[in-house]
Amino acid sequence: MSRSLKGALFKGLLLFSLFVGFLMLAVLLVDVFQDGLPYLDLALLTNPPSSDPEIAGARPAIIATLYIGVLLLLFVVPIGVFTAIYLEEYADKTRWYNKLLEINIQNLAAVPSIVYGILGLAFLVRGLGLGRVLLAGAMILTLLVLPTVIIAAREAIRSVPDSIRQGGYALGATQWQVVSRQVLPAAVPGIATGSILALSRAIGETAPLIMIGAVTYISFDPTILGPFTALPIQIYSFLRLPQAEFKLLAAASIIVLLAILLTLNAFAIYIRNRYRRTW
Amino acid sequence: MTEQANTIEPMSLAEIAREHGDESVSNREAVFQVNDLSVSYSGNVAIRDVSLNVYRNAVTAFIGPSGCGKSTLIRCFDRMNDLVPGAKVEGDVLYHGADLYAPDVDPVEVRRRIGMVFQKPNPFPKSIYDNVAFGPRVLGLKGNLDERVERALHQAVLWDEVKDRLKESALGLSGGQQQRLCIARCLAVEPDVILMDEPASALDPISTTRIEDLMHELKREYTIVIVTHNMQQAARVADMTAFFSVEVDEETGKRTGILVEYDKTAKIFTTPADKRTEDYVTGRFG
Numbered sequence: 415m416s417r418s419l420k421g422a423l424f425k426g427l428l429l430f431s432l433f434v435g436f437l438m439l440a441v442l443l444v445d446v447f448q449d450g451l452p453y454l455d456l457a458l459l460t461n462p463p464s465s466d467p468e469i470a471g472a473r474p475a476i477i478a479t480l481y482i483g484v485l486l487l488l489f490v491v492p493i494g495v496f497t498a499i500y501l502e503e504y505a506d507k508t509r510w511y512n513k514l515l516e517i518n519i520q521n522l523a524a525v526p527s528i529v530y531g532i533l534g535l536a537f538l539v540r541g542l543g544l545g546r547v548l549l550a551g552a553m554i555l556t557l558l559v560l561p562t563v564i565i566a567a568r569e570a571i572r573s574v575p576d577s578i579r580q581g582g583y584a585l586g587a588t589q590w591q592v593v594s595r596q597v598l599p600a601a602v603p604g605i606a607t608g609s610i611l612a613l614s615r616a617i618g619e620t621a622p623l624i625m626i627g628a629v630t631y632i633s634f635d636p637t638i639l640g641p642f643t644a645l646p647i648q649i650y651s652f653l654r655l656p657q658a659e660f661k662l663l664a665a666a667s668i669i670v671l672l673a674i675l676l677t678l679n680a681f682a683i684y685i686r687n688r689y690r691r692t693w
Numbered sequence: 694m695t696e697q698a699n700t701i702e703p704m705s706l707a708e709i710a711r712e713h714g715d716e717s718v719s720n721r722e723a724v725f726q727v728n729d730l731s732v733s734y735s736g737n738v739a740i741r742d743v744s745l746n747v748y749r750n751a752v753t754a755f756i757g758p759s760g761c762g763k764s765t766l767i768r769c770f771d772r773m774n775d776l777v778p779g780a781k782v783e784g785d786v787l788y789h790g791a792d793l794y795a796p797d798v799d800p801v802e803v804r805r806r807i808g809m810v811f812q813k814p815n816p817f818p819k820s821i822y823d824n825v826a827f828g829p830r831v832l833g834l835k836g837n838l839d840e841r842v843e844r845a846l847h848q849a850v851l852w853d854e855v856k857d858r859l860k861e862s863a864l865g866l867s868g869g870q871q872q873r874l875c876i877a878r879c880l881a882v883e884p885d886v887i888l889m890d891e892p893a894s895a896l897d898p899i900s901t902t903r904i905e906d907l908m909h910e911l912k913r914e915y916t917i918v919i920v921t922h923n924m925q926q927a928a929r930v931a932d933m934t935a936f937f938s939v940e941v942d943e944e945t946g947k948r949t950g951i952l953v954e955y956d957k958t959a960k961i962f963t964t965p966a967d968k969r970t971e972d973y974v975t976g977r978f979g
Contacts, residue, residue: 577815585831587828
């Protein structure tokens with residue numbers, strides 16, 4: 415086989431791989447939009463679910479998903495960033511317990527989400543006695559994406575060159591001053607991007623929420639300490655109903671979920687590009 | 694042409710040194726007294742048994758080949774070696790007679806008195822103003838911050854170039870300007886000593902000349918220690934020069950820096966006492 419033929423074959427393979435991914439995405443989008451667009455109206459956003467598909471909406475689920483998103487960020491960003499600061503800036507990396515921490519965080523990121531659901535059921539819903547409430551859902555999703563945020567924040571902190579730290583120390587700054595005034599501001603783009611991507615992963619999660627019992631039929635606006643359902647679960651609930659119209663309503667809800675996720679991701683990309691720094 | 698340059702250079706070095714060196718320096722007060730100092734990183738000895746004095750309002754240069762420990766030594770003066778995991782400092786460094794490594798000495802306090810300029814300009818990714826103001830702000834220094842920033846920029850001979858764009862990013866400055874900004878940043882906290890670790894090695898010749906001129910100005914008010922690869926630079930700016938070399942252990946192959954000779958710059962470049970110094974400054978080695 416000639417060398418140029420090999421090259422052409424390899425390029426073809428690359429294009430094919432690319433094509434598979436794009437084709438899947440295109441089929442998904444076309445299918446969802448075909449089914450869902452006619453049902454994508456204001457009623458979907460403002461009405462609660464109903465047995466009548468003509469007036470049924472996903473308002474409680476959308477609101478719950480937004481609540482969960484906000485709570486999640488409030489929980490996960492400080493915990494994740496502080497953990498990352500400790501591991502990168504304060505921890506003596508030669509100590510065994512710090513090495514153990516590192517390995518554990520890497521492993522936690524790979525734990526299946528259903529396992530977090532079980533943990534949430536056992537410790538938050540029953541152990542802490544929170545019940546099957548929105549707060550418990552937000553907390554369990556926080557634990558789920560915490561390792562991702564820690565890893566992203568660590569990478570962002572590590573990408574701040576040491577010369578900046580040294581420059582700060584050489585002027586008589588304390589470690590906390592160097593971290594808070596030099597390292598963290600420089601790491602904000604990476605931390606923000608990682609947090610938003612973690613958020614969009616959490617918002618799309620279904621399994622842990624099913625596990626802690628967020629599958630109830632909710633026809634009223636959720637509260638933080640009340641029962642709730644989330645958008646992915648609402649989609650699942652619509653699909654389980656016998657009438658064919660609900661399948662279309664589910665497709666319309668999928669469009670809403672996709673819109674939220676794509677907006678978040680676009681925002682993350684914007685932040686990354688806006689604050690990208692070259693040293 | 695090149696041959697001529699080779700034969701002339703050692704001579705001119707000596708001449709430069711004679712012109713610039715200040716003869717009375719070693720009678721002055723010693724800012725640092727180093728006694729039998731050894732530094733090791735995770736057991737590898739970087740520099741061994743150094744003893745020398747750094748004198749007030751003088752420029753002291755550390756010269757020598759790569760790996761001779763001159764940067765390691767200068768980082769003992771502001772305890773920057775503390776930031777390196779596994780670094781161990783043995784022996785004494787006295788600063789105005791007080792042990793810099795005494796258990797009750799806070800390295801943060803040391804660094805507010807002893808400033809440092811690094812090899813590669815390292816401006817913070819902030820505005821020019823905020824770079825200079827960083828030190829006074831973190832130290833909570835009293836007084837008008839604007840005046841302090843302006844004074845520091847004047848001292849670093851950067852004011853005229855940046856006065857109209859103080860709010861712009863420091864990363865937009867040229868390499869030479871960035872390095873003078875780092876010097877201004879260091880001056881803004883009014884240190885006692887300025888340590889410079891090869892401050893001009895990443896700069897073009899014109900910027901280098903400006904930094905050197907600056908050192909002549911600054912030594913009136915400050916004590917300066919400079920590490921340099923460039924012997925002409927040492928001859929031009931330094932009053933005292935220390936020559937370091939590398940000793941290779943024949944059994945283990947480990948390389949350790951040692952102080953070969955420390956004297957007035959004019960002496961080092963004209964009539965060095967040690968053969969190794971002579972070989973180095975005349976360009977036969979290194």
